[in-house]
Amino acid sequence: TAVGVDHPHPAPQPDDVFLISGGARGIAAAAARTLAARSRVRLVLLGRTAVTEPEPAWLDGITEESAVKKAILQHQFGGTLDSPKTLEKAFRGYMRRREIAATLADIRGLGSEAAYRSVDIRNAEQVRSVLEEIRAETGPITGLIHAAGVLEDRLILDKTLEQFEKVFATKVDGFEALMNALRHDALKHLVIFSSVAARTGNIGQADYAMANEALNKKARQLARELPDCRVSSINWGPWDGGMVAGALKREFERKGIPLIPIEQGVACLLREMAASAERPIEVVVGGFPVPAATAEEPSANAEGRPSEIIRFVGR
Numbered sequence: 292t293a294v295g296v297d298h299p300h301p302a303p304q305p306d307d308v309f310l311i312s313g314g315a316r317g318i319a320a321a322a323a324r325t326l327a328a329r330s331r332v333r334l335v336l337l338g339r340t341a342v343t344e345p346e347p348a349w350l351d352g353i354t355e356e357s358a359v360k361k362a363i364l365q366h367q368f369g370g371t372l373d374s375p376k377t378l379e380k381a382f383r384g385y386m387r388r389r390e391i392a393a394t395l396a397d398i399r400g401l402g403s404e405a406a407y408r409s410v411d412i413r414n415a416e417q418v419r420s421v422l423e424e425i426r427a428e429t430g431p432i433t434g435l436i437h438a439a440g441v442l443e444d445r446l447i448l449d450k451t452l453e454q455f456e457k458v459f460a461t462k463v464d465g466f467e468a469l470m471n472a473l474r475h476d477a478l479k480h481l482v483i484f485s486s487v488a489a490r491t492g493n494i495g496q497a498d499y500a501m502a503n504e505a506l507n508k509k510a511r512q513l514a515r516e517l518p519d520c521r522v523s524s525i526n527w528g529p530w531d532g533g534m535v536a537g538a539l540k541r542e543f544e545r546k547g548i549p550l551i552p553i554e555q556g557v558a559c560l561l562r563e564m565a566a567s568a569e570r571p572i573e574v575v576v577g578g579f580p581v582p583a584a585t586a587e588e589p590s591a592n593a594e595g596r597p598s599e600i601i602r603f604v605g606r
Contacts, residue, residue, distance in 0.1 A: 300521040302565045303330040303480060308429045310422075312337045312469065313439030315391040315407055318530050318553065319484065322436065323394065325557040327403035332434070334398055334405045335425050340387045341409045350385065359385065404429075412439055412465035415472070422472045432473060434480035437466050437506075444495035455498045462502035466509065478517060480564050483510050483524040487575060490526055507573050514572045523563045528577035530556055549578030 303309065303326065313319045314336040323334055349366045353359050363381050364370060372378055391407055398405035406428070410421045426432060441461050443454035466483070488496050489503035503526070510524035531550035559576055 300565055300567060301479065302561075303332045303434060305331040305333075307332040307433040307479065308335065308425075308431065309333070309434035309436065309480070310335050310337060310425070310432055310469070311436045311438060312412055312465065313484075314338070314436065315340070315394050316387065318556070319436065319438035320390070320394040321553050322438070322557050322560055323405075324397050324401065325561065327398045327401040327405070329561060331401075331403050333429055334403055335429065335432075336391075336394065336405065336407045337410050337412060337421070337439070338391065338407065339409065339411060340384070340391060342388055342391055342407060343409075346385065346388065346392075356382070412468055413460045415468040418465075418468040419472045422469075426476075432476045433478060434482075435469060435473060435478060436480075436482045436484070437469065438484040439465055440484070440486075440499070440502075442496070442499060444499075446495055447497050450498065458498040459502045462499075463505050463509075466506060470513070478520045481510075481513060481517070481520050481522045482560065482564060483507075485510075485524045485526045485573075487526050487528045487577065490575060510572050521564060521566065522572055523566075524573050525560065525563060526573065526575040527551065527556070528575075531578075551576065551578045 307330070309326065309332050311319055311323050311334060314323050314334070315338045320336075323336060326332055327334060347366065349362055350359065353362055360378055360382050363385070364372065364378060367381060368378070395405045395407055406425075408421050408425065410417050412418055422432065439461055441458055443450065443458050445454065483506045485503040485506050486499065488500040489507055492500050507524045507526065510522050513520075514522040529548065529550050531552050556576065563570070563574055
């Protein structure tokens, strides 16, 4: 089956309004920056971190981890703590808020409007209320990139129901809540950040694999229901950044699993967003090197249309 891009989908335009769940930090934030640089769209980033007040003055100019923790210990906890975990939790909270602020500043510096909303996307009523506020401020929402996700990696025997539901609900229930709240918006672009774990599985990630595969099939359904919207579910391999760092990155290297460079991965995302309606909905993206012969060989579904394609990016 031919997979050419003969009639590309219209690229995002400056008057488009994009929601990006999980978009204020990590890989999704990199995608937001590139989308801003290329298309000047208006972006609203959704995340769990509450950003309700400015960073305290006693942290001004302090960037080194040990110095930040020392300042938190002195000013927030009066020099004493019941547990090192309490300090670590506070530190991570400040770092998350700094990362969100930096992402918004970068997007605005690239010439796009940007806003951040704290929301638990698993809460349908909360999502509906936040999206009403966004529409009142920006106008109709035309694009969604669903990149939110959490991990609770454990073997099935050790995984609690609460951990399973946290992982599965963030991906699947969160997406359902977003799409229900967007049912009257004329979406032009819908992108799901899925995972190669949906295809191959992964140790400790039964919940994560199930959630991503559920989203893959939901994308296929929505592509039929939304003929004017370019729908993609991208099954990403591990990225060279985001959650992949330190020991995890070394483990991938030990196993010979190539990582997706951020710049090339984001470029691949933008290509899929602009691809024609005839392109596959499910796309598996991995790092380089791999045998080049497998890079453009889609499998066909019962209707003869390509159902997925494997694409490799890298240096």
